[in-house]
Amino acid sequence: MNPSVCFERRKRTLKLLCSVALLALSLSGDADGRKVRGSRAQPRRAQPPAQFRERSEATESFPLDFTAVEGNMDNFMTQVKNLAQSLYPCSAQKLNYDMKLHFLENATVTCNDGTPAGYYMRESKGSRRWLVFLEGGWYCFDKENCGSRYETMRRLMSSTKWPQSKTGTGILSPQPEENPHWWNANMVFIPYCSSDVWSGASPKTDQNDYAFMGALIIKEVVKELLTKGLEGAKLLLLAGSSAGGTGVLLNVDRVAEQLEELGHTGIQVRGLSDSGWFLDNKQYRCTDCSDPISCPPTEAIRRGIRYWNGVVPERCRQQHEGEEWNCFFGYKVYPTLKSPVFVVQWLFDEAQLTVDNIHLTGQPVQEGQWRYIENLGNELRNTLKDVPAMFAPACLSHEVITRTYWMDVQVKGVSLPRALQCWDRSLQDSSKNKSTLKGCPVHLIDSCPWPHCNPTCPTIRDQFTGQEMNVVQFLMHMGFDVQKMAQQQGMDPGKLLGMLSSGS
Structure with missing residues (x-):
């Protein structure tokens, strides 16, 4: 069978099946709604495969809310897709996302070692x-540590062993359950x-x-x-994590x-x-500049920008x-940018603590280190207070938007995808009545003062045993003195532990 004819038949069949499915679901809503009213389960979203939609269609991602039959949604939609794929021989192959x-x-634009760059x-x-x-x-940032990087992390300096394909996760995922707002966008990594x-x-x-290109x-x-x-695009979102997050700040206006x-x-x-909003603050313990991890951030970037011709x-x-x-530090470059930028930053970023020479190696943290960590959270809050669109949980972590758990973390009850x-919506409605955005916040920052005081933070594991720790276990592991802190706050230690466990 001609592949193009087969594709068109498959597309029409899938549209018909989806229409039948939606009609069946809508008709079942009144009857089934009575069964699940008051249920705590979250509505799921159905995924119409983006490959079957014509370029002429301007439809973007649309989260569908089938609360009434949510218990059967996954199974039902799986059957619909399996049926559509089995109708014609050319549909039998599993779709590849x-x-x-x-x-x-x-070919003149290359990786560090001269191999071709790509995407x-x-x-x-x-x-x-x-x-x-x-x-x-x-x-x-110099010949010596670049040579060491080439020996130990060649994938980050050469394209020689890049795989032929890559599976997207988090905001790069093609699955609406994992990526409700961007799942059907054109994805480039x-x-x-x-x-x-x-x-x-x-x-x-x-x-x-x-080469540094x-x-x-x-x-x-x-x-x-x-x-x-x-x-033919309407919107290009330049995103990135860690050094890529800083790269966004450096390149978004240029794009x-x-x-x-x-x-x-x-x-x-x-x-x-x-996770690219770094501070040029004074290290907890000053060291020489022998490698990127121990070198003070300002000195490392000073040397780097000359070496890279940045x-x-x-x-x-x-x-x-x-x-x-100075332009490599978020709070200094951000005010100069013209393009809208959304900033995601852990208040206790592990990479920031590393370059500040705070190493959480399993030994109890000394009081001076603890004060330094708390102060880091305060400093980050201060640099972010005038950023209109941001998401800053009080967690000890690094990177989030490509993690599979990125939907789980919340600030003030709001998830990052939301x-x-x-x-x-706020950018689309900028010329309209702002009241339409009531209950849809974009400036979200935790006010609680300790690492992982937010109960939705990613799971922490003991670095030696691998066992999961709750927030109280983690704080005690860090050397947090519950008795002393409760005394300073004028409250019962048990009450303080309860507040910490609940994220209050």
Whole structure:
């Protein structure tokens, strides 16, 4: 059978089946609704496969609420999809939602070792939304530690062993149960192989042992995507975690300017920076600058920006001329940006604590360390208070938007996917009546003062036994003195333990 004819038949059949399914569900709503009224179960969302939707359809992701028959939803929709796939021989093959590897056509834009840079992509023909994700993974700033990085973390400096496909998780997932607002967007994952916080613009030469071309890789990927559907986009979300999160702050305006210069003024460009909002604060214990982990952040970036020939946003560069390293720190570069950016940041970020020389190795934390950790949370709160769109849980962790548990963490009862959806609505409705956004917050920051005082924080495990710890066990493990703290607060120790357990 002709593949295109088969595809069209399969598409029409699936649409018909989905219509029948929706009709059946809606008719069953009144009868079944009485059975489940008052149930605590959460509504599930049905997934119409994006591959079967025509490019001419402008429909974006639509969370469907079938509360009345939620108990049977997964099984029912599975049967519908299985039936559709079995109708024709060409449908029997399991649908593949993985992102596929593409190497850049411009071979002069490379990874550190001169191998071709590239990206992974999953196309969603029915969507005009694009999510471009920048991977994280620290950095190196001189010949010695870059050489060590090449020996121990070659995947982050070379494309030689990249797999041919990659499965998206969290905000990159194609499953609406895991990714309710972005599941059917066009997904692009750019592997980090430039070691320069996505800022470099220097090729590998006889004089330079390594290429540092992070900023150029982003530019080249965007250029290629314009030939693969991006030219018809409505929205491009540049997202990233850790060094990729900082890379978002450094590149989001540059991407917007690139598209505008090429005549694509109708594409809205936004940023989503996860765990890339670092502080240039004084370390708990000062050390020399022998490697990226122990080196004070300001000194590491000073050395790095020279070694990489790093570029920063123009308005930030003008404000910090001669000291462009300042632009790698969120609270300094953010006010200079034109593009809307949503900031996701743990208040007790593990990478920040590491560069500050606070190492949680299983030994009880000394009182001075504990005060330093608490103060870090306060400092982060202060730098984030004027950021209108942000999500900052009081957790000890690092990175979240590509984690499978990213829907579980909440701040003030609101999950991160919900906050991002509210942000999207707030930008769409900016010219409309703000009252329509009541109950849809976008500025979410925990007020409780200790690591993991938020009960929805990711699970903590003992570094030696691997056993899970609750928040009270964790705080005691950290050397938290419940008796002393209760005395300072003027309350019973048992009451304080109860408040900590509940996240109060």
